[in-house]
Amino acid sequence: EDQVTQSPEALRLQEGESSSLNCSYTVSGLRGLFWYRQDPGKGPEFLFTLYSAGEEKEKERLKATLTKKESFLHITAPKPEDSATYLCALRMNTGFQKLVFGTGTRLLVSP
Amino acid sequence: GAVVSQHPSWVICKSGTSVKIECRSLDFQATTMFWYRQFPKQSLMLMATSNEGSKATYEQGVEKDKFLINHASLTLSTLTVTSAHPEDSSFYICSAARDRNSYEQYFGPGTRLTVT
Numbered sequence: 629e630d631q632v633t634q635s636p637e638a639l640r641l642q643e644g645e646s647s648s649l650n651c652s653y654t655v656s657g658l659r660g661l662f663w664y665r666q667d668p669g670k671g672p673e674f675l676f677t678l679y680s681a682g683e684e685k686e687k688e689r690l691k692a693t694l695t696k697k698e699s700f701l702h703i704t705a706p707k708p709e710d711s712a713t714y715l716c717a718l719r720m721n722t723g724f725q726k727l728v729f730g731t732g733t734r735l736l737v738s739p
Numbered sequence: 740g741a742v743v744s745q746h747p748s749w750v751i752c753k754s755g756t757s758v759k760i761e762c763r764s765l766d767f768q769a770t771t772m773f774w775y776r777q778f779p780k781q782s783l784m785l786m787a788t789s790n791e792g793s794k795a796t797y798e799q800g801v802e803k804d805k806f807l808i809n810h811a812s813l814t815l816s817t818l819t820v821t822s823a824h825p826e827d828s829s830f831y832i833c834s835a836a837r838d839r840n841s842y843e844q845y846f847g848p849g850t851r852l853t854v855t
Contacts, residue, residue, distance in 0.1 A: 659842070660842050662843075664846075669830075669849065669851070670848055670849060671743075671745075671832045671834075671846035671847050671848045671849045672783070672832070672846045673846070674843065674845070674846075677842060677843065715782060715783070717783075719842065726785060726788065727773075727785065727844060728785075729782040729783045729784075730782060731781065731782045732782050734780075
Protein backbone atom coordinates (compact mmCIF):
# COMPACT_ATOMS: atom_id res chain seq x y z
CA GLU A 629 0.00 0.00 0.00
CA ASP A 630 1.24 3.47 -0.90
CA GLN A 631 2.12 5.47 2.21
CA VAL A 632 3.53 8.88 3.05
CA THR A 633 4.78 9.60 6.57
CA GLN A 634 6.09 12.90 7.84
CA SER A 635 8.11 13.46 10.97
CA PRO A 636 8.22 15.03 13.40
CA GLU A 637 4.56 15.89 13.81
CA ALA A 638 5.51 19.19 15.40
CA LEU A 639 8.79 21.02 15.80
CA ARG A 640 9.75 24.03 17.89
CA LEU A 641 12.91 25.90 16.98
CA GLN A 642 14.60 29.03 18.18
CA GLU A 643 15.28 31.63 15.55
CA GLY A 644 18.51 30.69 13.81
CA GLU A 645 18.39 27.05 14.93
CA SER A 646 18.65 24.93 11.76
CA SER A 647 16.84 21.60 11.44
CA SER A 648 15.33 19.13 8.99
CA LEU A 649 11.87 17.77 8.33
CA ASN A 650 11.43 14.26 7.01
CA CYS A 651 9.02 12.74 4.50
CA SER A 652 9.36 8.99 4.01
CA TYR A 653 7.36 7.01 1.52
CA THR A 654 6.60 3.59 0.16
CA VAL A 655 5.03 3.77 -3.26
CA SER A 656 4.83 1.49 -6.24
CA GLY A 657 5.60 4.19 -8.74
CA LEU A 658 6.64 7.75 -7.94
CA ARG A 659 6.19 10.54 -10.44
CA GLY A 660 7.21 13.45 -8.32
CA LEU A 661 7.47 14.54 -4.71
CA PHE A 662 6.14 17.95 -3.78
CA TRP A 663 6.71 20.18 -0.77
CA TYR A 664 4.11 22.74 0.23
CA ARG A 665 3.83 25.30 2.98
CA GLN A 666 0.43 25.88 4.56
CA ASP A 667 -0.43 28.74 6.87
CA PRO A 668 -3.47 28.44 9.19
CA GLY A 669 -6.73 28.89 7.31
CA LYS A 670 -5.01 29.07 3.92
CA GLY A 671 -4.46 26.75 1.00
CA PRO A 672 -1.07 25.11 0.41
CA GLU A 673 1.64 27.19 -1.19
CA PHE A 674 3.95 25.38 -3.59
CA LEU A 675 7.62 25.18 -2.61
CA PHE A 676 9.46 22.45 -4.54
CA THR A 677 9.06 19.51 -6.86
CA LEU A 678 11.62 16.69 -6.89
CA TYR A 679 11.55 13.93 -9.45
CA SER A 680 14.56 11.66 -8.99
CA ALA A 681 16.87 10.41 -6.24
CA GLY A 682 19.80 12.71 -5.68
CA GLU A 683 17.94 15.79 -6.80
CA GLU A 684 18.17 18.93 -4.64
CA LYS A 685 16.40 22.28 -4.81
CA GLU A 686 16.86 25.46 -2.80
CA LYS A 687 14.84 28.54 -2.10
CA GLU A 688 16.03 31.11 0.41
CA ARG A 689 16.41 29.28 3.74
CA LEU A 690 14.87 26.04 2.47
CA LYS A 691 16.54 23.13 0.73
CA ALA A 692 14.78 19.97 -0.35
CA THR A 693 16.53 16.68 -1.08
CA LEU A 694 15.29 13.32 -2.31
CA THR A 695 16.43 9.70 -1.97
CA LYS A 696 14.68 6.54 -3.08
CA LYS A 697 12.84 6.27 0.23
CA GLU A 698 12.60 9.73 1.70
CA SER A 699 12.86 13.44 1.27
CA PHE A 700 14.21 16.05 3.63
CA LEU A 701 13.33 19.70 3.92
CA HIS A 702 16.27 21.45 5.50
CA ILE A 703 15.64 24.82 7.13
CA THR A 704 18.74 26.91 7.68
CA ALA A 705 18.71 29.71 10.25
CA PRO A 706 14.92 29.87 10.37
CA LYS A 707 13.00 33.03 11.15
CA PRO A 708 9.63 33.37 12.91
CA GLU A 709 7.95 33.94 9.54
CA ASP A 710 8.93 30.39 8.57
CA SER A 711 6.40 29.13 11.11
CA ALA A 712 3.80 27.08 9.21
CA THR A 713 2.78 23.53 8.48
CA TYR A 714 4.97 21.88 5.85
CA LEU A 715 3.32 19.22 3.75
CA CYS A 716 4.86 16.72 1.41
CA ALA A 717 2.82 15.08 -1.31
CA LEU A 718 3.51 12.36 -3.81
CA ARG A 719 2.25 12.03 -7.31
CA MET A 720 1.71 8.40 -8.13
CA ASN A 721 2.32 6.50 -11.31
CA THR A 722 -1.39 5.81 -11.57
CA GLY A 723 -4.46 7.98 -11.18
CA PHE A 724 -3.06 10.80 -13.28
CA GLN A 725 -2.02 13.88 -11.33
CA LYS A 726 -3.41 12.50 -8.08
CA LEU A 727 -1.47 13.75 -5.08
CA VAL A 728 -1.28 11.86 -1.81
CA PHE A 729 -0.42 14.13 1.10
CA GLY A 730 1.45 13.38 4.28
CA THR A 731 0.08 14.55 7.62
CA GLY A 732 2.47 17.49 7.77
CA THR A 733 4.95 18.92 10.22
CA ARG A 734 3.85 21.95 12.23
CA LEU A 735 6.86 24.21 12.62
CA LEU A 736 7.02 26.99 15.18
CA VAL A 737 10.03 29.31 15.18
CA SER A 738 10.38 31.48 18.26
CA PRO A 739 12.22 34.81 18.20
CA GLY B 740 0.47 33.60 -12.86
CA ALA B 741 -1.43 30.45 -11.85
CA VAL B 742 -3.84 31.99 -9.37
CA VAL B 743 -6.80 30.03 -8.06
CA SER B 744 -9.63 31.64 -6.13
CA GLN B 745 -12.45 30.19 -4.07
CA HIS B 746 -15.76 31.66 -3.07
CA PRO B 747 -16.93 32.01 -0.44
CA SER B 748 -13.96 31.98 1.91
CA TRP B 749 -16.22 30.93 4.75
CA VAL B 750 -19.86 29.92 5.05
CA ILE B 751 -22.22 28.93 7.83
CA CYS B 752 -25.32 26.96 6.95
CA LYS B 753 -28.05 25.11 8.79
CA SER B 754 -28.25 21.35 8.88
CA GLY B 755 -30.24 19.98 5.94
CA THR B 756 -29.50 22.83 3.57
CA SER B 757 -27.18 22.83 0.57
CA VAL B 758 -24.19 25.04 -0.03
CA LYS B 759 -22.20 25.69 -3.18
CA ILE B 760 -18.48 26.47 -3.28
CA GLU B 761 -16.84 27.91 -6.39
CA CYS B 762 -13.29 27.37 -7.55
CA ARG B 763 -11.89 29.55 -10.33
CA SER B 764 -8.59 29.60 -12.16
CA LEU B 765 -8.05 33.31 -12.74
CA ASP B 766 -5.20 33.51 -15.24
CA PHE B 767 -5.03 30.10 -16.86
CA GLN B 768 -7.29 27.41 -18.21
CA ALA B 769 -7.59 24.34 -16.04
CA THR B 770 -8.50 21.11 -17.73
CA THR B 771 -8.48 19.33 -14.40
CA MET B 772 -9.54 20.52 -10.97
CA PHE B 773 -9.36 18.72 -7.66
CA TRP B 774 -11.37 19.01 -4.47
CA TYR B 775 -9.83 18.28 -1.09
CA ARG B 776 -11.17 18.26 2.44
CA GLN B 777 -9.08 19.02 5.48
CA PHE B 778 -10.16 18.45 9.08
CA PRO B 779 -8.43 20.32 11.92
CA LYS B 780 -4.79 19.32 12.37
CA GLN B 781 -5.11 16.74 9.61
CA SER B 782 -3.76 16.67 6.11
CA LEU B 783 -5.55 17.18 2.82
CA MET B 784 -7.68 14.30 1.65
CA LEU B 785 -8.61 14.16 -2.01
CA MET B 786 -12.35 13.94 -2.50
CA ALA B 787 -12.68 14.01 -6.27
CA THR B 788 -11.06 14.89 -9.55
CA SER B 789 -13.03 16.77 -12.17
CA ASN B 790 -12.26 17.23 -15.82
CA GLU B 791 -13.91 19.92 -17.87
CA GLY B 792 -16.96 18.61 -19.65
CA SER B 793 -17.01 15.17 -18.05
CA LYS B 794 -18.18 13.54 -14.85
CA ALA B 795 -16.06 13.81 -11.76
CA THR B 796 -14.11 10.84 -10.42
CA TYR B 797 -14.70 10.37 -6.71
CA GLU B 798 -12.32 8.81 -4.22
CA GLN B 799 -13.37 5.73 -2.33
CA GLY B 800 -15.69 6.57 0.54
CA VAL B 801 -16.84 9.93 -0.85
CA GLU B 802 -20.57 10.06 -1.58
CA LYS B 803 -21.05 11.44 -5.06
CA ASP B 804 -24.74 12.15 -4.44
CA LYS B 805 -23.85 14.26 -1.44
CA PHE B 806 -20.88 16.13 -2.89
CA LEU B 807 -21.93 17.26 -6.35
CA ILE B 808 -19.12 18.49 -8.57
CA ASN B 809 -19.57 20.39 -11.79
CA HIS B 810 -16.71 21.48 -14.05
CA ALA B 811 -18.63 23.33 -16.72
CA SER B 812 -15.83 25.48 -18.08
CA LEU B 813 -12.05 25.59 -18.20
CA THR B 814 -11.95 28.17 -15.42
CA LEU B 815 -14.73 27.14 -13.06
CA SER B 816 -15.54 24.12 -10.94
CA THR B 817 -18.21 24.00 -8.26
CA LEU B 818 -18.70 21.74 -5.27
CA THR B 819 -22.20 21.53 -3.82
CA VAL B 820 -22.63 19.95 -0.43
CA THR B 821 -26.20 18.71 -0.37
CA SER B 822 -28.25 18.16 2.80
CA ALA B 823 -25.32 19.28 4.89
CA HIS B 824 -24.80 17.88 8.38
CA PRO B 825 -22.50 19.05 11.19
CA GLU B 826 -20.01 16.31 10.33
CA ASP B 827 -19.55 17.96 6.92
CA SER B 828 -18.04 20.96 8.66
CA SER B 829 -14.51 21.19 7.34
CA PHE B 830 -12.04 23.19 5.28
CA TYR B 831 -12.58 22.57 1.57
CA ILE B 832 -9.71 23.33 -0.78
CA CYS B 833 -9.62 23.15 -4.55
CA SER B 834 -6.66 22.96 -6.86
CA ALA B 835 -6.25 23.27 -10.59
CA ALA B 836 -3.90 21.81 -13.16
CA ARG B 837 -3.37 23.14 -16.65
CA ASP B 838 -3.81 19.77 -18.34
CA ARG B 839 -3.92 16.04 -17.68
CA ASN B 840 -0.16 15.68 -17.88
CA SER B 841 0.71 18.74 -15.85
CA TYR B 842 2.69 17.91 -12.73
CA GLU B 843 1.90 21.00 -10.74
CA GLN B 844 -1.34 21.81 -9.01
CA TYR B 845 -2.19 25.33 -7.92
CA PHE B 846 -4.24 25.56 -4.78
CA GLY B 847 -7.02 27.92 -3.84
CA PRO B 848 -7.20 29.64 -0.46
CA GLY B 849 -9.84 27.27 0.87
CA THR B 850 -13.44 27.58 2.12
CA ARG B 851 -14.34 27.06 5.76
CA LEU B 852 -17.76 25.39 6.01
CA THR B 853 -19.58 25.27 9.33
CA VAL B 854 -22.87 23.41 9.53
CA THR B 855 -25.00 24.22 12.56
